[in-house]
Amino acid sequence: MLKKLRLKFIALNMAMAAAVLAVVFTAICAINYQQSIGDVYAALNAAIEHDSQAKKEPLADIAPPDGTAWKGAPAGGTDDEPDLGGSAVERARDDEGNAPFEIGGKKQDGRFIPVAVYQVGEDGALEAVSDAGTASLADDVLEQAGAALAERGDGSGLLDGVGLYYVKRTNDSGTFLAFADKSSGDGWQTLAWTLAGVGVAALLVFLVISLFFSRWALRPVEAAWTQQKRFVADASHELKTPLTVILANSSIVLEHPERSVASQSQWVESTQTEAERMQQLVGDLLLLAKLDEGAGASAGPSPARERIDLTDLLEGDLLQFESVAFERGVELESSVDPGVEVRGDASRLHRLTTTLIDNACKYADDGGRVDVTLRKAARKAELVVHNTGPAIADDDLPHVFDRFYRADKARTRDEGGYGLGLAIARTVAEEHGGTITVTSDAEHGTAFTVALPLDDC
Numbered sequence: 001m002l003k004k005l006r007l008k009f010i011a012l013n014m015a016m017a018a019a020v021l022a023v024v025f026t027a028i029c030a031i032n033y034q035q036s037i038g039d040v041y042a043a044l045n046a047a048i049e050h051d052s053q054a055k056k057e058p059l060a061d062i063a064p065p066d067g068t069a070w071k072g073a074p075a076g077g078t079d080d081e082p083d084l085g086g087s088a089v090e091r092a093r094d095d096e097g098n099a100p101f102e103i104g105g106k107k108q109d110g111r112f113i114p115v116a117v118y119q120v121g122e123d124g125a126l127e128a129v130s131d132a133g134t135a136s137l138a139d140d141v142l143e144q145a146g147a148a149l150a151e152r153g154d155g156s157g158l159l160d161g162v163g164l165y166y167v168k169r170t171n172d173s174g175t176f177l178a179f180a181d182k183s184s185g186d187g188w189q190t191l192a193w194t195l196a197g198v199g200v201a202a203l204l205v206f207l208v209i210s211l212f213f214s215r216w217a218l219r220p221v222e223a224a225w226t227q228q229k230r231f232v233a234d235a236s237h238e239l240k241t242p243l244t245v246i247l248a249n250s251s252i253v254l255e256h257p258e259r260s261v262a263s264q265s266q267w268v269e270s271t272q273t274e275a276e277r278m279q280q281l282v283g284d285l286l287l288l289a290k291l292d293e294g295a296g297a298s299a300g301p302s303p304a305r306e307r308i309d310l311t312d313l314l315e316g317d318l319l320q321f322e323s324v325a326f327e328r329g330v331e332l333e334s335s336v337d338p339g340v341e342v343r344g345d346a347s348r349l350h351r352l353t354t355t356l357i358d359n360a361c362k363y364a365d366d367g368g369r370v371d372v373t374l375r376k377a378a379r380k381a382e383l384v385v386h387n388t389g390p391a392i393a394d395d396d397l398p399h400v401f402d403r404f405y406r407a408d409k410a411r412t413r414d415e416g417g418y419g420l421g422l423a424i425a426r427t428v429a430e431e432h433g434g435t436i437t438v439t440s441d442a443e444h445g446t447a448f449t450v451a452l453p454l455d456d457c
Helices: 002-056 139-149 187-255 262-298 310-327 346-363 421-431
Strands: 116-120 126-128 155-159 164-171 174-181 306-309 331-336 341-344 369-377 380-387 435-441 445-453
Touching: 002 116, 002 164, 002 174, 002 187, 116 139, 139 155, 139 164, 139 174, 187 262, 262 421, 306 310, 306 346, 310 331, 310 341, 310 346, 310 369, 310 380, 341 346, 341 445, 346 369, 346 380, 346 421, 346 445, 421 435, 421 445
Parallel strands: 331 369
Antiparallel strands: 116 126, 116 174, 155 164, 164 174, 306 341, 369 380, 380 445, 435 445
16 A cells, blocks of 8 residues: 555656646747747848848948049059048948948847848849848749749748748838748757756656655655554454453353353353453543544644643542552652643543553552652643653663553553553643653663643733
């Protein structure tokens, strides 16, 4: 079950990660595609703008200093030392008066896109009009493109047949066509493949991380599942013994129906004893279930219910155990501070204190001593129940609060317990926002310490 849960956990994480990466990378590619197409059309429009402006300012209108139209080396200079005059752009114009694109400076933006610009002549022929053009078209491609655009109005688009983006524009200088290769807008495809590789690598890394964290995240679930299975097995075992005795006693009684109840009182009393043990066990199990449900619902200490005078409660419990301690040959001593108040459930706190005192009396050595101390310490009510006697083994000490756990020497079924008392005590302490700890050694004996928040209101 845990293996399937881990696989589902990993599969869900991977699916979510893949979906997030797919959405993000798709958005990046879509934005890059739009930018690429925008750059292409911007370059096409810029080329047409450039050549249209060049047509409006022919070379003849820009005269050198001597007033003559210049061609080659202008007047006033030699071939070796020409004196072009005018601006740098004017000097760079060709014989037809077209100037190249201006480069350099901060206004340059975007990547370089090869563009071919043509003007539609009066006879419909396409003529290259810009020496600044950075591309040209083969004759057959130009013919196909011209035929495809001949009947179309101004606008832009993609000619799939020849693999060209185009912009067609008519202005005062004439009708111009600018073309760019389809590959100029396909940069997003390279980005898409790069992101796909990055995505696969990221998913592999995330898979490794998920494998590690799935074990870490499900560790409490695994521990709870193991504890639950052990709990069910132990409860079944504990219930099986009294049921077996009850069934055996009933069978013996039914075999002799002619006998009186008094003559078979041995079996009847044994049945009653075992039934009472079962009743106690079932009651403890129900109490644990309620405590667990309360802790799970509140995800922490249970809400305060009523103010409890822990001093009065503990003194009442000690009074009840004086006879028990006397019968077991144990000396019971106490030191209880007055006015120690907490908030909680009186019946459950009573169960906590009686469990600890009963265990101390039960496992103290013959002629031993049990000391119960209640005091205020650092905004906490501290209850210490100490008994002399055999120490709890080091291997058993971490498990004394486990359900149905009984150390071979410290707790046995012959004493009438099921190993649920200390488990209930710990749950009650935690329910009230407190803690319970245990220390045990051969020299000092065993001490259980409960710390509960004081009621300062």
